[in-house]
Amino acid sequence: MEYRRLGNSGLKVSIAGLGTNNFGRRCDAAQTEAVVHRALDLGVNFIDTADVYGGALSEEYIGRAIRGKRRDVILATKFEAPMGEGPLWSGASRRYIMEAVQGSLRRLGVDYIDLYQVHFWDTATPIEETMRALDDLVRRGDVRYVGCSNFSAWQIVEAQWVARSERLNPFISSQNRYNLLDRAIESEVVPACEKYGLGIIPYSPLRGGFLTGKYQPGEPPPQGTRFATEGRQAARVLSDENFATLAKLERFASDRDHTVGELALAWLGSQSSVASVIAGATRPEQVDENVQALEWRLTPEDLRALDAALSDGAAPRD
Numbered sequence: 312m313e314y315r316r317l318g319n320s321g322l323k324v325s326i327a328g329l330g331t332n333n334f335g336r337r338c339d340a341a342q343t344e345a346v347v348h349r350a351l352d353l354g355v356n357f358i359d360t361a362d363v364y365g366g367a368l369s370e371e372y373i374g375r376a377i378r379g380k381r382r383d384v385i386l387a388t389k390f391e392a393p394m395g396e397g398p399l400w401s402g403a404s405r406r407y408i409m410e411a412v413q414g415s416l417r418r419l420g421v422d423y424i425d426l427y428q429v430h431f432w433d434t435a436t437p438i439e440e441t442m443r444a445l446d447d448l449v450r451r452g453d454v455r456y457v458g459c460s461n462f463s464a465w466q467i468v469e470a471q472w473v474a475r476s477e478r479l480n481p482f483i484s485s486q487n488r489y490n491l492l493d494r495a496i497e498s499e500v501v502p503a504c505e506k507y508g509l510g511i512i513p514y515s516p517l518r519g520g521f522l523t524g525k526y527q528p529g530e531p532p533p534q535g536t537r538f539a540t541e542g543r544q545a546a547r548v549l550s551d552e553n554f555a556t557l558a559k560l561e562r563f564a565s566d567r568d569h570t571v572g573e574l575a576l577a578w579l580g581s582q583s584s585v586a587s588v589i590a591g592a593t594r595p596e597q598v599d600e601n602v603q604a605l606e607w608r609l610t611p612e613d614l615r616a617l618d619a620a621l622s623d624g625a626a627p628r629d
């Protein structure tokens with residue numbers, strides 16, 4: 312397993328991370344434990360969750376699974392998304408942050424969180440208030456590091472400027488959707504992260520399973536798959552343009568004796584700005600597949616060849 316520094320910190324995370332938004336939803340406590348234990352056995356040390364995942368069950372199940380193994384886990388979670396009705400149950404205000412962190416610590420059954428991330432930019436709260444509250448969490452030991460998720464480039468710069476000018480703990484990571492179908496963050500977010508010392512943690516690396524090749528053009532999504540129940544998302548992703556791109560990716564991967572799913576993960580792992588790729592799993596064997604895929608490193612020549620293969624019909628943004 313390769314380990315990389317997370318941004319400008321000294322924290323080293325496994326290139327293969329574990330995404331957990333299926334825990335508490337498609338995975339019960341026993342399944343969660345099996346997946347987490349397999350990940351740890353393979354050297355995965357980075358587990359990413361959020362208070363809202365699985366109706367708060369994801370954190371609870373992960374907490375059970377890591378008992379006795381806490382020292383070997385870099386535990387990341389998020390706050391900001393609604394956890395109840397009304398204005399006091401979401402956001403990035405000082406009041407809410409102080410309550411949210413206690414809820415996550417309790418559900419996870421831990422004394423501290425390694426990486427505490429703002430899930431979404433809160434338009435109703437000044438970023439200075441958010442950064443000061445997060446700095447207080449670091450200083451009192453509830454949190455070791457802080458990061459952001461779904462922030463645009465200007466929002467990252469604003470947060471880092473406030474941290475620098477006010478001598479607060481800065482973000483060390485940015486979690487954004489990033490995959491071979493959606494490379495929009497390359498234009499502004501990636502340069503901002505590189506300039507201001509944030510490691511990138513891509514989510515949705517397989518775009519809901521589309522980049523595994525499990526969906527076929529002209530056919531309904533297979534029962535039990537994500538897009539079988541998410542009609543709006545399915546309409547956006549299962550497009551003729553994306554299937555045309557998928558065909559090119561499949562040819563590129565096949566020529567190198569790999570699957571398109573392995574290519575999707577390996578391509579992200581081959582980006583210098585990426586610290587850890589959080590791939591989800593509902594079964595232990597899927598963890599094996601993800602870890603194996605992230606052992607493949609595309610050479611600079613491979614990356615150029617892939618861009619050339621896509622350039623005659625640029626990869627669409629979904």
